[in-house]
Amino acid sequence: MTARAGRRDTLPGFGLTMGLTLTWLSIIILIPLAGLFLKTFELSLAEFVGIVTSRRTLNALKISFGLAFAAALVNLVMGGIVVWALVRYRFPGRRLFDAIVDIPFALPTAVAGIALTSLFARNGWLGAPLAELGIKVAFTPLGIFMAMVFIGIPFVVRTVQPVLIDLDPEIEEAAASLGADRWQTIRRVILPSLVPALLTGFALAFARAVGEYGSVIFIAGNLPNVSEIAPLLIVIRLAEFRYADATAIAVVMLVAAFLVILVVNRLQHWAQTRIPVH
Amino acid sequence: MSESAIQFYPERATARSEPWLARAIIIGLTMLFLTVFVVLPLAIVFVQAFSHGAGAYFAALTEPESLSAIRLTLAVAAISVGLNLMFGLIAAWAIAKFEFRGKSVLVTLIDLPFSVSPVIAGLVFVLLFGAQGTLGPWLQRHDIQILFAVPGIALATTFVTFPFVSRALIPLMQEQGTLEEEAALSLGASGLQTFFRVTLPNIKWGVLYGVLLCNARAMGEFGAVSVVSGHIRGETNTMPLLVEILYNEYQFVAAFAVASLLALLALVTLVAKTVLERHLDQGRQTRDD
């Protein structure tokens, strides 16, 4: 890579720092990931398809992707509500609630895992009253869903927050003075302005939940075909020294992650090309 | 009616507010949601850790196994934070201060570990260094232990924390432009002098911010480390791994005691992050003036 022609770079060190950057990136990230893909080439296509479409793998992928999608949807809606309250309203404890939105980022996943499990266990603070209602959370797919909601909380809130803060108040006033009621203004003017950020947050929460391991495995129950997530199946296959199986599942998940990155990049591009009005 | 006009129509004080009922529901849902999903999980860690009193709590923390896990966690964090700090500074210089083709691809590649499941981050090193792995036989012949040892744990941790420092620095350094560096160079400073005397002081809060987040993730990483550690008690168990083992052995007090240290780390990180964000905002404002 060379610095773009037409602009003389006045600062030194481009060659050196770029060289070191590419080398280090290759050693830590690119070569290991490439190794993963190379490993799958040791499998024939039939073998690969066989592994990926085996009942247990398919179920694990379905559980991971399906529940991650559902959890990301909840985070989309609840994140929208939370960010609206944090940005638009003043209420007691607002700053504290704003700060703790980042807890799921900061709390180690194993800690979150055991905390959520004892919270939702049958004798837990929330698990007990829910059990009275006949709802079992811990050690069921519902538990996986709860853990995925937990780790996805910051994504929608933190991607939408700056956009909502910067939203021009005149836009809403214009809608109001043109006769729109508050709900019409929100639906037709505010929400469309937030759509790229909302979708980005959704995609990021989804990607995180699909790959999540630590906070899920404690509460999941880990029953094959019922509450066994794909990352756990990778770990199990590794423990059984079935590297090929582990690799095949990992490749499916990686491809999904790349697709999400692609979607997020397109969304960011879309948001930026909506040229500002002033 | 003149003086009291406003009191007749309080809900119309501005065109940008919702009816009070909608406001109350939105605030109520926010508080409920964050309490259930964030406050309670955090609280239960400390309640469980102290459920048998402070004595049991501290006894659990001073077990040799706990102490060894704490030492290992600190060592691993020091290694990966150090490596990523160096990389982050170098990469941010190349990316933020120069224009070149493929920049956005490079940034996407650096951010890649954020999108990769931690289990996969561990797996790639098992495939590389494991007994059946690409480099496994060679390593065995030369008696080099990477997997199930500190180097493997440090590598996996470096992988998952790879983007933190550079991600904190690139936008900050791009905002600052290259004028000050050009001025320093024109005054006869060398490249390194320019970096250490001009660039670094300008980005010090950003560096701290990146290191802080990098460190929090490094100490708390579970999935990737779990795959490469081998779970050798007293040797390759980091704190999060020890939490898992203790929990699975029904030693709840001990598990939550170790977990409480990690939760405390998370809280301290968040407070420090808030303080640093204030510094970064101030820096931005003074530049705007």
Next chain:
Amino acid sequence: MTIELANITKRFGAFAALDGVDLTVADGELLALLGPSGSGKTTLLRIIAGLDWPDGGTVAFDGENALARGAGERQVGFVFQHYALFRHMSVFENVAFGMRVQPRAIRKDEAGIHARVKELLDLVQLDWLADRYPGQLSGGQRQRIALARALATAPRILLLDEPFGALDAKVRKELRRWLRALHQEINVTSVFVTHDQEEALEVANRVVVMDKGRIEQVGTPGEIYDEPATAFVHGFIGESIVLPVNVAEGRVWIGDQPLNIAAPNVGGPSKLYVRRHDLRVGSESVGLRGAVRHVRAFGAIQRADIAVRTGGGETVIEIDTPRDQPLRAGETVELHPRRYRIFAD
């Protein structure tokens, strides 16, 4: 539609944005609210629109209490300073917005909406931009689209906040003329806010000069310019020369020199305000004289710095005289204020 404002007050914390404002806007009028920033003119406009609520006072449209209605129910068209176009909507959809959010009972059908949008885009002469997005328009085009959008639901009142504020000088001049012509065509009661005196005097039928939350003067552009009611208006409009004077014993004094001009009813320390072009050199003496310090020629005129001896020391003023009346540095000249006003301090 007439607008009657009575005793409007509005505070933001300790700051009184509006302090007892009374104003009547006649039907079909094009009125300018003119004042420096912080004078309360935009707050007043927003109160008329229903975007802000006064702390006290009444707002009536044709005698009907407007404060009982929210912004959306007042049938007021508002053009924002930065246009506030919806950037995710095409120009067409922006203009159609007001019609689309109407209650079903009075909403036009799709063909009706199309016809109306077309009519408005023709009115602002931008029908060819219907499918563009706001981000693709120039400032002047955005301004006209914002106006078309505000007019779409046939408002009874049109309000414009600094309508030309964000445009460059050339486009601004063009749009001024255009707005005047447009007002003549649609003849809806209109109020616009500006800090630019030239804009107010050139476009409006009537001008309201505001300062510090109060109305200083209301009048036609001619009245405002020729008969400023207060020192503030004199200083704010046009270029003024200000000399400190003293009114005592029925005479006007500058320093210890009595002036041969009519004394006003005020007394004590005052200021004499003269427009620069109303201060002539030579001819008859009124007792106002000064020493020429420096002379520069510009085309047909020459500009001179003249030091006038006033109470405490001297005040240097700058006046223009024709080239055929040469001035030399050092000489003392007689100054004659053709028109002037004296306001007590």
